[in-house]
Amino acid sequence: MLSYPTYRVNNPDGPLNILQITDMHLLPLASTDNAEDHGDAKPNCRHCFEANLAQALAEDIRCDLIVVTGDLVSKVETATYDYVFEVLHNTQIPFACIAGNHDVTDESSHDLPFDQRELMARTMDSRLLSQHVIETDFWQLLLLDSSTPGKISGAVTEADMDWLCAQLETCDKPALLAVHHHVMPMYSEWIDAHMIENADYFWQRVAPYAHLKVIISGHTHQEQVRYRNGVTVYSTPSTCYQFMPYKDDFSYDKQAHAGYRWLQLANNGNLASWVKRLDTW
Template sequence: MPSYPACKISNSDNQINILQITDMHLSAAAIMADKELGSKFCCEHKFEAVLAQALNEDIRCDLILVTGDLVSKVQPAIYDYIFRVLAATNIPFACIAGNHDVTEELNSELPFSQRQFIACPADSRLLNRHVIHTDYWQILLLNSAVPGKIAGEINSSDLDWLCEQLTHCDKPALIALHHHVLLMHSNWIDTYIAKNAEMFWQRMQPFSHLRVVINGHTHQEQTASYKGVTVYTTPSTCYQYKPCADDFAYDKKAKPGYRWLQLANNGQVASWIKRLDT
């Protein structure tokens, strides 16, 4: 069984296939009820179903990246369950925090503006400033979550670390974080972007070998190109948000999803979204 976290991956065909899953939002009961949805979502079931479907596809999986919001309630037992499920795949994996992993939401029955958000320490297994090396790529994992906050931030010391890594290694680079760093053109979710996204892009501009940024948080898919970098956001393994909505809204027609990324030895990347079949 591969040790955690993944640090080095190498294949004879010089291609790395990454499965990105994000925003599982598991709770102790693993069930989320919401009047707006008119039904119950078993996030635990959908997490397991997404993982099973992806790993039964006709594609080798070399790495599983989990990009935050693993839980809805910060409880060690939930992380224990998630890590058991991921370890049982025998595939190298790595997990980073999302806002729900460092924030407890109180009074959830009240309107959103009246709820309280309490800072919590991140589970020790969630990574920051972590590098996964392959023969032809470097994969850089960052924690953009701010305890007690929904919006994210990449702090200055983390930006310094990124610049140092990119300066000393000229392999094509992929950065993974939870919060989005490009606008989704949805007023409510863009309130909770990484607050210093503009500074992030300014600091990254000198590094032409930065090829890809991936994130979660938005519960929807988007592909964009910015300053020569391809930016992918990825659906949740559970419930989805309506794209381009000014006010909070679920996308009741969108199924849980996940993203595949193929990193080639020439620095090119191919990526696509798959949705849960059932």
């Protein structure tokens, strides 16, 4: 039987294939259609989550691990997490989930403009991971919680960074880090106001570790690739609605389909990654 959390993944041959899904934003299951109002687009977030997962796992690629990089819900409720974890368990593929801001913060009055909503701190579901290591034969996978209860932006604590640097210090395998909040600007003023607040400190601490090869995150609801100090930094689309890139004011991208990211980690430390979008919307 599949156990959770996952501590080790063995790839039987060839590269390690990781499926990243993020920002599902599921509403309580009692909601009539699990949809949120996003202008002209009203995605059924529960259906989109299931459709993304089904499409990805039907592809002609072996999936060795599923990583969920936060914002599993839009309202913190245990039953919603029960549903997510049941769906993931049923794949019989090892998986790991970390928190996003919506997993530790509820918003009041969704009918109000965003800047008029009250943000309420919530306790993180105990199944969401932080300071977690998944070992593989040729890579080290590190998961860190960047969420801050009661806030949209994220942060990494000194204790988090001490832990991360200790892992990188004691293992010289190529490393992948998964966080929710982005650690490099997206050149979109409104979303960059809600990135990891102490990103400069983060980059200073990890600078000595050349074997940190890749960082994956969610939060931005869009696909972008950045590079810094030899690290490839991927931002990944949401499984539901998308944000318009390179806009200083908040805007939905109503033409962009939901999606997910594949990461293929080779035994020699190289990697390949690509985004796939839902065939139907």
